[in-house]
Amino acid sequence: MNRFIKGILVAVMTLALGACASTGQTEVKSADDTQQESALAQNTEEKGEKVLNMALFWLDGNLEPTESWNGWALTRAGIGENLIQVDENMKFKNVIAESYKQVDDLTTVFNIREGVTFHNGKTVDAEACKASIERALEISNREDVKFPVDEITAEGYTLTIKTSEPYATLINNLSDPVFIIVDAEAAAENDNFKFAPITTGAFKVTSFDKDTGMTLEKHEGHWSGDIGVDKVNVKYIQDGATRTMALQSGEIDLATQINSNDLTLFEDDDNFIVQKGPNLRVFLLRLNMDKPYMADLKFRQAVRMGMNKEIYAEEIAHGTAAKGPFNDMLSFGYKDADAYSYDPEQAKALLSEAGYVDTDGDGIREANGENIVMKYVSRTNHGSDANDIGIAMQAQLKEIGLSLEVLQVENYKDMAASGDFDMLYERWTSAPSADGQYFLSSGYETGSAGNYGHYSNPDLDAICEALVTEFDKEERDMLSIEGSKILMEDVGTLFLFYQQGNVVTNKKVSGVERFISEIYYIDNRVEVN
Numbered sequence: 056m057n058r059f060i061k062g063i064l065v066a067v068m069t070l071a072l073g074a075c076a077s078t079g080q081t082e083v084k085s086a087d088d089t090q091q092e093s094a095l096a097q098n099t100e101e102k103g104e105k106v107l108n109m110a111l112f113w114l115d116g117n118l119e120p121t122e123s124w125n126g127w128a129l130t131r132a133g134i135g136e137n138l139i140q141v142d143e144n145m146k147f148k149n150v151i152a153e154s155y156k157q158v159d160d161l162t163t164v165f166n167i168r169e170g171v172t173f174h175n176g177k178t179v180d181a182e183a184c185k186a187s188i189e190r191a192l193e194i195s196n197r198e199d200v201k202f203p204v205d206e207i208t209a210e211g212y213t214l215t216i217k218t219s220e221p222y223a224t225l226i227n228n229l230s231d232p233v234f235i236i237v238d239a240e241a242a243a244e245n246d247n248f249k250f251a252p253i254t255t256g257a258f259k260v261t262s263f264d265k266d267t268g269m270t271l272e273k274h275e276g277h278w279s280g281d282i283g284v285d286k287v288n289v290k291y292i293q294d295g296a297t298r299t300m301a302l303q304s305g306e307i308d309l310a311t312q313i314n315s316n317d318l319t320l321f322e323d324d325d326n327f328i329v330q331k332g333p334n335l336r337v338f339l340l341r342l343n344m345d346k347p348y349m350a351d352l353k354f355r356q357a358v359r360m361g362m363n364k365e366i367y368a369e370e371i372a373h374g375t376a377a378k379g380p381f382n383d384m385l386s387f388g389y390k391d392a393d394a395y396s397y398d399p400e401q402a403k404a405l406l407s408e409a410g411y412v413d414t415d416g417d418g419i420r421e422a423n424g425e426n427i428v429m430k431y432v433s434r435t436n437h438g439s440d441a442n443d444i445g446i447a448m449q450a451q452l453k454e455i456g457l458s459l460e461v462l463q464v465e466n467y468k469d470m471a472a473s474g475d476f477d478m479l480y481e482r483w484t485s486a487p488s489a490d491g492q493y494f495l496s497s498g499y500e501t502g503s504a505g506n507y508g509h510y511s512n513p514d515l516d517a518i519c520e521a522l523v524t525e526f527d528k529e530e531r532d533m534l535s536i537e538g539s540k541i542l543m544e545d546v547g548t549l550f551l552f553y554q555q556g557n558v559v560t561n562k563k564v565s566g567v568e569r570f571i572s573e574i575y576y577i578d579n580r581v582e583v584n
Contacts, residue, residue, distance in 0.1 A: 104285040105583040107564065109309040109576070110292040110301060112436060116265045119249035121195035126232025131576040132271060132289050135235035135254040138165055138184065138214075139226055140575075143568040145489045147226060151179065151236050151255060152214075160221040160526065161205065167212040172276040173238045174259035181209035186239035188216075188229075198504055199497030200231045223526045227488035232574065257282045257579040267291055283566065283582030293436035302327070308561040308583070311576060312554075314438065315373035321559050330569040334556030335486050337380050338372065338441075340431070340549035341479040341508045348422045349477060353409040355546035359395045360402035361455040367444045368552035377550035379539030380485040380494050386528075387491045387535035394543040402455045413456055420456040428458040432467050433480035441480045444551065471507045478549065479507060487572045491535025492522040499538075499547060510547045 111131060120126030120135060129135030138152035149155070153168040171179040185207050192201055205219040218225065228234065238253040245253075251260040257279070258271035271287040290307060292298045295314040301307040302321065313321070321327040348354045368376040375382075379389040406412075411420040411427065419426040431448065433441035445461035452459050459478075470476055485494040497503050500519040501511040518538045525531050542548055558569045558576070566580035 105283065106286045106288065107284045107309065107577070107581065107583050108288045108290065108307045110290045110298050110307045110311075111268065111576075112293055112295070112298070112312055114265060114268065114291040117249040118252050118260065118263060118269075120232050120235040120237065120252065120254075121191045121197070122249070123196060124232070126235050127574060128269075129235055129252065129254065129256070130232045130574050132269070132287065133258045133575075133577045133579065133581065134256040134260060134271065135232065135237075135252070136256050137230050137232070137234055137236065138167075139230050141230050141487065141489055141572055143570045143575075145571055147230065147489075151184065155226070161219075162215065162217045163225055165214040165216070167214055168278060169212055171255055171278045172274075173241075173255055174253050174274055175238060175241060176276060177238060177241075179236065179255055181212055181214040183238070184214050184236055185209040187236045188234060190237070190239045190242065191234050195233050196504065197231075197233050197497075199493060200228045200233050202228050221524045221526070223522065223524060223531065224488070224490055224492055227490045227493070230488045231493075257577075257581075258284075258287055265291075277579060279579040282579055287577075295438050302559060302561075305561075308564050309558070309567065309576070311556070311558050311573070313557055313559050314440075315555065318557060318559075326562050328560045328562055328564075329557060330559075330567075331555060331557040332569065332571075333375070333382055333384055334554055334571050334573055335382060335385075335484045336482055336554040336556065336573060337377050337382070337485045338374070338480070338482050338551045338554065339377070339380075340551065341481050342510070342546070342548060343474055343477050343479070343508045344510050345474050345508075346429075346477055348411065348427060351409055352545065353405045354411065356395060357402040357405040357409075357411075357455065358452065358457070359546050359549060360398045360405070361452050361457065362448050362549070363397040363451060364549070364551050365397070367447060371443050371447065372440045372552050372554070374552035374554050377553050379543050379550055380483070380548075381491060381535065381539060382485075382553045385486060385489075385491075387486075387532040387539075389536055389539045389543070394540070395546075399451070399455050406456060411456075418453070418456065419458050426458060428460055429477035430475070431459050431461045431478045431480070432470055432476045433463050434467055435463055435465050437463075437480055437482065445480070474507075474509075482554070484573050487574050489572075490531065491538065492519070492531075495519055495535065495538045495542075496522070499542060508548075512541060512545055512547065515541045515547070 114128055115125045118125055120129055136150045139147050140150050142148045151168055151171055152165040155165040157163045167181050202222050202225055203219040205217045208215045236255055241253045242248045250263045257274055257277050259274050261270050261272055263269040268289045268291040273282040273285055298310040299313055299317040302310050322329050342349050344350050365376045368374050378393045381388040383390045406420055411422055413420050431445045442463045449459040449461050471479055496519045498505040499510050501516050515538055518534050522534050560567050563584050566582045
């Protein structure tokens with residue numbers, strides 16, 4: 056590591072460690088807060104309730120599972136369930152469907168578990184599941200998880216789905232939170248459904264506030280039996296440092312994605328249980344291909360060679376440098392060498408070769424007579440790492456003659472939609488249903504909903520199309536690996552790092568697993584002792 060890069064890291068890490076040090080020791084509570092918490096604790100004790108206080112780092116404007124990724128809040132808090140889900144070991148498990156069988160390339164039969172009820176007490180049978188699935192297919196804006204239907208039939212507790220063409224990822228798609236089983240009749244009749252959806256999970260929503268969180272109570276009629284928690288207070292806490300303080304003070308009993316520098320605070324404390332390890336979340340920079348210079352492959356290659364992502368991954372984010380979208384612990388993870396490595400001299404040569412030169416001697420190369428000033432945008436709930444990586448990259452790209460403006464905003468939804476960015480910092484759970492098609496199709500296929508950078512590559516599109524009908528697992532893996540290779544070599548995205556996931560719980564909480572997919576945090580197994 057040369058002195059220049061060390062200088063960047065010292066500056067960045069000094070800020071990060073300073074914030075961490077204050078986080079670890081500062082109690083942020085007013086007298087009123089303390090009195091309210093004491094009153095709540097006393098009231099809870101009098102009622103004999105078992106209460107779990109937990110934090111979510113992401114919450115959208117409502118809880119309608121068919122809308123974008125809002126269903127993740129329902130699965131993470133044990134509210135919503137699917138026919139089939141992906142367990143903590145990335146294996147399919149039967150939930151509302153007690154079993155299923157693929158009869159042929161078009162037909163799959165599900166046996167619905169008897170004894171399942173919605174939160175309003177209504178019985179869940181095949182007809183209820185059919186209505187819920189058809190509702191999701193009709194109204195969801197998640198085109199990436201929809202599947203072509205010829206016919207869905209229901210008879211008693213037997214649900215049959217027949218696709219109009221061979222569709223290899225039917226089970227994977229049905230495990231997505233978009234297809235949480237809901238009371239479709241209640242949804243049609245109740246305007247408040249999107250804020251208090253009627254589902255089947257261990258907990259049901261009693262109140263929701265998009266800015267503060269939600270309160271839940273246990274579903275007395277849950278099919279698994281009695282639930283070991285009576286009430287759940289779900290607090291919306293975006294900032295990792297704030298989650299750390301909330302755990303230390305006892306305000307919450309469970310949190311995920313604690314900043315890596317703060318983990319030792321809990322690992323060294325017998326009052327907490329820390330679960331950590333690799334997950335499927337990849338952090339990346341989406342590139343805006345509508346910018347003329349970004350549409351130039353040589354320019355993108357130069358940007359990739361001008362950034363030392365190994366340093367960002369290991370020294371700033373405390374993760375593992377990402378070669379592509381899929382961690383190599385997956386069967387379709389990319390295991391060969393990265394397409395490009397850090398090489399600032401080669402980056403300079405590529406830029407000059409492509410005609411991006413500094414004509415006025417101010418140190419910044421130009422395109423069409425104007426300085427190239429790129430906009431790097433992240434959200435505040437991405438944490439300080441996102442901003443620190445931008446600052447480090449800003450310094451490194453300046454060395455090859457490119458300027459980078461680093462912005463961190465509360466919500467960049469409008470900026471993403473309007474194309475007001477050059478690099479958009481994103482985090483994706485790249486294979487939540489244990490398959491590569493989801494990430495490739497929803498994020499990079501031409502015209503897909505998540506393709507904010509308007510990337511388009513006919514070779515990648517062909518792979519996405521082939522994945523739709525390929526049933527063989529080995530062939531699917533090879534197609535996903537090839538898709539990763541295309542994105543890397545074409546610099547369709549700047550893959551930064553794979554995250555090390557963590558779940559921290561107070562020792563009084565049990566029955567919590569660390570799900571590699573991060574779709575779930577608690578379920579019917581959680582208990583407060």
